[in-house]
Amino acid sequence: MNFKGLIILFIVTIFGVSLKAQEPVAPTFPKMGKLDTIRVASTNDNGVMIPWMQLQEVNIFAARIWKSPAEQVAFNRLRYNVLKVMPYALFAKRRYEQLEQDISRTPEKKDQKKLVKQCDNEIKDMFNREIKDLTITQGQILTKLIDREVGRTTYDIVKQTKGGFAAFSYQIVARVVGHNLKSTYDPNQDRDIESIIRTSGFYQ
Template sequence: MKYYRLFILFIVMIASNAVKAQENNAGAIWPVLGKNDTIRVAATNDNGYMIPWIGLNEVVINGQRIWHSAAEQAAFNRLRYNVLKVMPYALYAKRRYEKLESDLATVSDKKDQKRLVKECDNEIKNMFNTEIKELTITQGQILTKLIDRELGRTTYDIVKQTKGGFAAFSYQLIARVVGHNLKNTYNPTEDRDIESIIVNSGYYQ
């Protein structure tokens, strides 16, 4: 009986809201429609006047960049080359670690979790041995930033989560020797040139 009363109350509330909405719109002033006004759109009651509207997708407008010198333009072109060079690796890392997290969420056995982590680690190592090891120091630095951009976590944090604190510390020491920093973070404001390159690269269209 208790649930029956709640159900009746729920129906009454819905009905009263519907009646109220009809009353609010009954005396509203609607715009005069032309012969070509055949598309149904949403409308908002603004002090008695029904204002039709339609949602639009976000439009990003980028101005024409003005270079102060040939050297500045050359530096940007180098940055663009490096960003586009490593962006696929950052996207791959994002997809692979998202899959790892999804897989880990489905198993509770510690051995199975270690196996999944090891498989992911081996895939990353294979890619490193075949491709990433050829990156320059600058490209490696950009890659660590982009991984933070895509995953919301630094490379150091990812290694620490999957391999443990000691492994993360060891990898960081090795990285620092060759000029990298696994703790590099991404800031869209400070790295606005990189952000501009990525936005205009077509990766997210």
């Protein structure tokens, strides 16, 4: 056999081995036990099916050491205010998401305006019954939490649903009483608020 024939034989041999290596391997499933009744996801790891299931996130917080009694009092006051307004922020999130879904399914502009007005009336009703009694500090926290939950500032929500002039007017009134509808939420800057929310049980 000449040199050229050896090269061809070598290539054919390598190619044959490659084809053999690429042949699919039948997956091997673990043996079922008598009490194995829960269906879970699995991953094929070189022919061996490995079962797995996603666990809920677990947050671990160390016991906080206070620098002074005044600092602890301030944190407890912040916790009270956050827990006071958090339900309103969650309501705004659910209501705004519902409004977006309703508008996306409503092609007529006239009907969309009716949906916006209905949502506006519900929020005004809640304001007249409950939110109007919030302190300035609680109102400031609420605007931050709305940005946290909805992903948009209160100013942006008003601007989208009622127009730029309404948002500008609301902002002027808010600034007079010490609020800012453009307040945003920063988990790092507002880490005490974030810690309170994560340990409060709102998302369990």
